Amino acid sequence: MSPTRRDGLAGLGGATLAYAFQVGCSRTETIDYANFPAPEKKERQDGRPNYPGVDHRDWLLISSDGTVSAFTARTEMGQGLTTVMYNLLSQALELPDERIRVVLGDTELCPEDGPTTGSAATHYFAWNFWRACHEIKKDLVLLAAEATGLPSEDLEYRAGEIVSRSDSAQRIGIGDLANGQVRRMNLAADDSSVRPPAYIDKGTLSVHAEAIVTGTLQFTGDLTVEGCLYGGLLIPPYHHHMTRLLDKKLNKARKVPDIVDVRRKWWTVAAIGRTYSSVQKALATVEAEWEVPDRPVELDNEREIRSGAVLKQVMDRKGDVDAGLRRSGLVVSESYITQYGSQFPMQTDTAVAKVEPGRTTVWVGSQSPFLARYNTAVAMHQPESEVHVVGLPMGGGFGAKAGHIVASEAANLAEMSGTPVKYVYSRKEEVQHRNRYKESVVIDISSGLTPDGRLLARKMDIFQDEGHGTEELYNIPEVLTLRHAAKMPFKHGTMRGTSYVQTCFAVESHTDMVAEAIGMDPLVFRKRNVLLRAFSPLIDSCAEMMRYGKYQPPDDHGVGFGIINHGGRQLGVVGAEVSVDRASGEIKVVRLCGAYDIGVVINRNTARMGIRGAMLWGLGYALLEEVQLDGHSCHTTGFSSYRIPRFSDTPPIEVAFLDNQHPGAPRGCGEMPLPATLAAICNAVYNAIGVRFRAIPMTPERVLAALREGLS
Amino acid sequence: MAKNRYSLNVNGQRRQVEAEPDEPLLWVLRDFLGLTGTKFACGEGECGACSVLIDGDEYPSCQVSVEDVAGGEEIVTIEGLGKPGELSPVQKAFMDYTAFGCGYCTPGMIIAATALLRSNPHPTRDQIIAAMDHHLCRCATYPNVLVAIESLAGSSDEEDN
Numbered sequence: 001m002s003p004t005r006r007d008g009l010a011g012l013g014g015a016t017l018a019y020a021f022q023v024g025c026s027r028t029e030t031i032d033y034a035n036f037p038a039p040e041k042k043e044r045q046d047g048r049p050n051y052p053g054v055d056h057r058d059w060l061l062i063s064s065d066g067t068v069s070a071f072t073a074r075t076e077m078g079q080g081l082t083t084v085m086y087n088l089l090s091q092a093l094e095l096p097d098e099r100i101r102v103v104l105g106d107t108e109l110c111p112e113d114g115p116t117t118g119s120a121a122t123h124y125f126a127w128n129f130w131r132a133c134h135e136i137k138k139d140l141v142l143l144a145a146e147a148t149g150l151p152s153e154d155l156e157y158r159a160g161e162i163v164s165r166s167d168s169a170q171r172i173g174i175g176d177l178a179n180g181q182v183r184r185m186n187l188a189a190d191d192s193s194v195r196p197p198a199y200i201d202k203g204t205l206s207v208h209a210e211a212i213v214t215g216t217l218q219f220t221g222d223l224t225v226e227g228c229l230y231g232g233l234l235i236p237p238y239h240h241h242m243t244r245l246l247d248k249k250l251n252k253a254r255k256v257p258d259i260v261d262v263r264r265k266w267w268t269v270a271a272i273g274r275t276y277s278s279v280q281k282a283l284a285t286v287e288a289e290w291e292v293p294d295r296p297v298e299l300d301n302e303r304e305i306r307s308g309a310v311l312k313q314v315m316d317r318k319g320d321v322d323a324g325l326r327r328s329g330l331v332v333s334e335s336y337i338t339q340y341g342s343q344f345p346m347q348t349d350t351a352v353a354k355v356e357p358g359r360t361t362v363w364v365g366s367q368s369p370f371l372a373r374y375n376t377a378v379a380m381h382q383p384e385s386e387v388h389v390v391g392l393p394m395g396g397g398f399g400a401k402a403g404h405i406v407a408s409e410a411a412n413l414a415e416m417s418g419t420p421v422k423y424v425y426s427r428k429e430e431v432q433h434r435n436r437y438k439e440s441v442v443i444d445i446s447s448g449l450t451p452d453g454r455l456l457a458r459k460m461d462i463f464q465d466e467g468h469g470t471e472e473l474y475n476i477p478e479v480l481t482l483r484h485a486a487k488m489p490f491k492h493g494t495m496r497g498t499s500y501v502q503t504c505f506a507v508e509s510h511t512d513m514v515a516e517a518i519g520m521d522p523l524v525f526r527k528r529n530v531l532l533r534a535f536s537p538l539i540d541s542c543a544e545m546m547r548y549g550k551y552q553p554p555d556d557h558g559v560g561f562g563i564i565n566h567g568g569r570q571l572g573v574v575g576a577e578v579s580v581d582r583a584s585g586e587i588k589v590v591r592l593c594g595a596y597d598i599g600v601v602i603n604r605n606t607a608r609m610g611i612r613g614a615m616l617w618g619l620g621y622a623l624l625e626e627v628q629l630d631g632h633s634c635h636t637t638g639f640s641s642y643r644i645p646r647f648s649d650t651p652p653i654e655v656a657f658l659d660n661q662h663p664g665a666p667r668g669c670g671e672m673p674l675p676a677t678l679a680a681i682c683n684a685v686y687n688a689i690g691v692r693f694r695a696i697p698m699t700p701e702r703v704l705a706a707l708r709e710g711l712s
Numbered sequence: 713m714a715k716n717r718y719s720l721n722v723n724g725q726r727r728q729v730e731a732e733p734d735e736p737l738l739w740v741l742r743d744f745l746g747l748t749g750t751k752f753a754c755g756e757g758e759c760g761a762c763s764v765l766i767d768g769d770e771y772p773s774c775q776v777s778v779e780d781v782a783g784g785e786e787i788v789t790i791e792g793l794g795k796p797g798e799l800s801p802v803q804k805a806f807m808d809y810t811a812f813g814c815g816y817c818t819p820g821m822i823i824a825a826t827a828l829l830r831s832n833p834h835p836t837r838d839q840i841i842a843a844m845d846h847h848l849c850r851c852a853t854y855p856n857v858l859v860a861i862e863s864l865a866g867s868s869d870e871e872d873n
Binding site: 395 | 743761796806817842849857858
């Protein structure tokens with residue numbers, strides 16, 4: 001019998017004192033343990049749960065042994081969230097790491113919440129913990145006054161104790177205040193009066209560092225559960241078509257050593273075996289004929305996207321854009337298209353499931369454990385209360401692990417097998433069939449200008465199924481942004497950078513073309529038109545790092561810049577220098593520099609790691625990455641047919657942090673450097689060879705073709 | 713295919729396994745011997761996550777069959793390099809320079825760096841890149857890995873970390 005949430009909390013060490021906190025309410029109250037927490041889950045129209053995402057409820061628990069545990073549904077994806085949490089709690093509560101415990105993504109221990117996406121975890125969740133700790137210290141002083149009879153004005157919090165100012169011999173440990181209560185704390189929505197940490201970063205190492213370098217950190221695939229067998233499903237050769245299996249012969253599969261069971265299951269064949277290899281072998285022997293999907297993918301990707309697109313959403317409207325464009329002395333109109341991308345986390349999607357009467361447990365590296373719980377409950381025809389999802393280190397997510405099919409499949413296979421089952425997707429299975437690709441997006445953009453280089457009007461038509469909005473970069477009086485959606489023949493989903501990647505590529509490529517059309521330096525043009533003044537010092541800092549204007553790049557080298565405003569809270573300016581080999585068509589990024597405003601940096605090591613990684617993802621989008629779809633089939637099967645950035649692609653990368661927009665709150669950084677780097681590289685290529693690529697990636701074949709045709 | 717008995721030399725110990733001759737060493741380590749520090753990521757020898765040392769050289773264990781290493785070849789996995797509290801110099805450097813993100817590719821990277829530094833104790837940056845280039849990291853922590861290896865190679869162009 002696994003512990004209940006209540007047991008789990010109590011089991012952390014004798015009596016406890018729990019704080020539940022959330023943002024945006026005004027009352028403070030002590031709540032009933034039995035009803036804690038009461039999830040304010042709302043049903044969406046499609047019957048799936050909706051996590052409003054505004055209250056970001058989290059818990060902090062003080063145990064009688066004086067340890068402090070933090071609980072949140074957010075998950076560790078390798079972005080360093082656990083380390084950030086230790087750093088914050090350690091500083092806020094003046095405690096050593098040994099007295100801190102961080103529990104992420106366990107649906108029985110952690111408060112119900114939405115997925116870990118959009119570089120939001122540090123901004124919302126870590127910052128709220130920081131704020132809550134300061135309120136909790138005040139509350140602990142009041143509890144200590146009650147417990148000791150000393151006047152609260154005389155008491156203060158010091159490193160895990162409440163100490164009398166007048167007589168420091170009078171003190172009580174926070175563990176001694178653990179009285180079984182649960183106290184709910186409401187943090188004001190307006191955090192402008194909150195004192196930010198002066199500086200948190202002490203260059204501390206990742207808390208997982210030693211486990212990672214010794215191979216002892218347990219990822220989902222490394223978990224062993226007694227009696228566990230491997231499970232797997234036969235996957236059709238067509239991307240995301242769950243079509244009918246027309247014929248199958250299972251005898252050969254059943255004779256594979258270590259195979260326990262092979263049978264028809266759902267739309268396909270399931271195999272259960274004692275080893276990963278036996279399952280793969282058995283599935284490979286099945287002679288299957290598949291129904292061919294009735295609608296092939298249009299080979300001309302742009303036509304596919306434009307055809308049948310219907311206006312879905314007015315994303316932004318200011319003034320009268322047509323009048324604005326008519327008034328403009330100069331109008332520049334362009335069109336851009338991006339590729340399909342795939343996340344390629346190093347660990348493929350993996351889950352372990354154990355089914356007992358009235359109880360299903362799934363261990364999975366999921367970006368959204370509560371959605372995994374919901375999906376598993378639906379698949380198992382069980383109430384959510386009977387499903388326990390335990391989040392484990394996932395070996396990279398990048399948006400790929402927000403879907404949770406593997407969790408419910410493992411549970412269904414465990415039920416079928418009567419034993420616990422581990423399901424490890426093969427790379428081909430993950431990439432070809434399970435993956436939700438980053439959407440290919442077409443963007444038409446027209447800008448009108450005054451003769452002195454001010455943007456007057458902009459019309460954008462974005463052909464994209466899922467719109468997440470775009471943050472306006474420039475101050476433009478007349479704006480119209482429309483989203484047109486076409487029905488895609490295959491599934492698409494979240495991937496690092498969301499739709500900022502596609503729009504930033506188009507807008508920032510276009511910005512350089514517009515600046516050139518009126519003969520203005522691209523950085524001068526940006527400074528003249530940028531919406532947020534906070535960009536100016538970032539532009540200056542990045543230009544300085546690139547020695548822009550003081551440095552003459554060699555022949556066939558070029559320098560370019562891109563800027564990004566992610567969610568209004570993360571700002572970045574990236575500069576790139578590239579070299580282009582006109583004979584081979586190969587583009588090499590020579591160096592990258594990024595200036596960022598992301599609020600206070602909690603851990604410089606993990607922040608730089610994340611930012612450099614995101615910049616290299618920008619390089620990948622610009623030059624390397626593209627899912628190959630053709631007719632019914634996906635020709636991308638693994639790393640050999642999808643180039644991700646490597647050591648030899650990696651240029652020197654310089655990173656500078658500036659904090660000037662609204663100093664204080666940490667605001668996250670995992671996605672925002674990506675789109676700006678992509679745009680900077682495209683602009684640098686234009687600067688080098690005078691060719692403007694409307695489509696990415698800029699592969700050697702495309703570069704050679706463009707040079708031959710003299711495209712510009 | 714029938715199963716055979718094999719006696720393998722893993723991390724200085726004799727280990728008996730019963731497997732089909734074509735069973736990849738990767739899954740022998742993970743499923744038969746419980747050595748899960750060696751990771752599965754592609755199964756095609758394209759990414760380096762499953763690298764182990766065989767007689768001192770680095771191999772992707774997904775491309776090596778159990779039969780290939782049944783002759784007493786010395787197999788060393790990440791578990792054989794060091795343990796928590798007893799780190800090898802390469803493990804220590806990866807830790808000190810935060811040369812990882814999610815950590816999934818790290819054991820393979822450490823194996824490769826160990827093999828490189830044994831055969832060439834003072835590699836240049838270009839030599840490090842050439843030796844490590846088949847190791848993929850989707851968190852793209854390559855700059856930190858380079859600095860970590862350079863700290864052991866005694867080269868001087870360390871960048872600020």
